[in-house]
Amino acid sequence: MLGPGARARAALLLCGVLMAGGAPAFAADATAPDSGGDAPDTSPVPLPAVLPAPATRSGFSPDGGFGGAATFIPVAIDPSVVPDPPVNEGLPAEVDAKGPFAQQVSCDPVDRPGVTAFALLLSQHYGRPAYSGARPCIDYASFHHDGRALDWALDAWDPVDRQIADSTITWLTDNDGEMAHRFGLEYLIWNGLIWSADSRTWSFYTANPHTDHIHFSFTWDGAQMRTSWWTGVAVTQPDLGPCDVTPWQYAAVHQTVRLAPCEPVVAEAPATGLGRVRPGESGNGVSMLQQELGLPVNGVLDDVTRRALMEWQQENGLPATGVADDFTYAVAQGWELSPLPAGALSIAPADWQRTEFTPHRRDVLTEGDQGEAVKVLQEALGVETDGSFGPLTAAALAEFEETVPLLAAQAARRGDDPAVVTPLTWVPLERVAHPTIVVREVALHRGSLDRTADPDGALVAAALTETDLENPYAGGAVTLLQELLGVEADGSFGPITEAAVMEVQKGADLEPSGLVDGPTWAAVEAHALEALDPEVPDPAASAEDAEDADPEQTAAEERARATAARLTEASALIGSN
Structure with missing residues (x-):
């Protein structure tokens, strides 16, 4: 596994935009x-x-x-x-x-x-x-x-x-x-x-x-x-948000990108007569649910209860609303309910959408906390993963925050209060470790274009004819793909890019289709990060050693050095302005 330093060098592959502060990356119903x-x-x-x-x-x-x-x-x-x-x-x-x-x-x-x-x-x-x-x-x-x-x-x-x-x-x-x-x-x-x-x-x-x-x-x-x-990559497929198929009830909390429209179905909630208790509120029904969940009973839908409730709702085929609602009360009391339409339930992320950060993106951690989320934080920061958010983890977090203008501003607002990880903190941590996470829903194939490659629209007609695409423009994702693959980043998905994609797919035991989907993005990311081998020889190695080296090994090392150089140059943009 790559260490934090190698991951940092990869962060700015996303067109130099991961840490914003006004600069590149993180830099009527009419x-x-x-x-x-x-x-x-x-x-x-x-x-x-x-x-x-x-x-x-x-x-x-x-x-x-x-x-x-x-x-x-x-x-x-x-x-x-x-x-x-x-x-x-x-x-x-x-x-x-x-x-x-x-x-x-x-x-x-x-x-x-x-x-x-x-x-x-x-x-x-x-x-x-x-x-x-x-x-x-x-x-x-x-x-x-x-x-x-x-x-x-x-x-x-x-x-x-x-x-x-x-x-x-x-x-x-x-x-x-x-x-x-x-x-x-x-x-x-x-x-x-x-x-x-x-x-x-x-x-x-x-x-x-x-x-x-x-x-x-x-x-x-x-x-x-x-x-x-x-x-640094424009959205081409908008996230449509949660489906509203449960009248007078809240929809499941939105946690995963949804690209497909909701089906026009309605799920009527059972009439339990127990009302509805929202986060931070109290009610007798909450005490019943806390007993069901094995939690301390205080009758308040606090953060601990809400998280446990959402997990329980999902396990029981209910909308994971985080609200004590009629669906929840009915199942807690043993009622038999008809299966709900898929649109009423939380969207489960596909394997290629998941990372080690996925379960924790909404977690708030404070110095002194313990648990699995703390281990994920520590792994990302490169400190001992003992699961305890202590002074060493806080110091590593502070060092990371200083490299990210937004996080530095967040820390400054915190002042002398204990270190805190917010939903914002998780974003650059995940994107440093997984540079393609924000584009894995973007599908690419031969004929896909970035407008930088076709500023006057001269190529689009040919692309439409060749690939029968409705819109070949890819929001900048083609250039990102090419940078990751180490081919000329001209923004035009042609035969050279397609061949490079197929090689990566073969190495990852994927069908060598040349089509870039979620699993392929993940494989391309892994391929690029593997090229950042910290054991790559110094380019100033002696000519005698170079003569004795295996040609294929030497070529692989040169590719690795070239990739590392691109990523190091890009990573200089982190924290600018």
């Missing part, structure tokens, strides 16, 4: 018209088509919405007071695709990493540190209730705050909302107006005017940091 047709899109920064919005969810409605059409008129910006917006030099030519509007249907009040990252980026860049995210679930729909919303405190009546807010919003919404798509924003609300990423237009907002903060709501891709600002 819908926009579909672009349609097979004609090449030759615009310099094409925006994705938007899928139709789903029907309104029964029983959970928002407390505000879109009024009539409006115009956003920003105040004049004084550059001596307000800095230019953040810059990211590692963005691909493509802009992220966006799926249909995904209302909050699950109760999961935990800040998602993309929300925290966006908050840290803006608050640090503009010197306005106050923000809030997730809130306890109550009976109206809000992205705050599933961890996909941010309120950034700015005062519309303060001249400087107003300039900061208007400058930020202009940056995000200009060019048909290019930057909003790169962060995965669903909509934003400010000073009595609301902007939609679907319509890319402004409307009057019908509820709280939001004059003391900007509200940002995120898509699932944005919330999970799958968008191009954080990865």
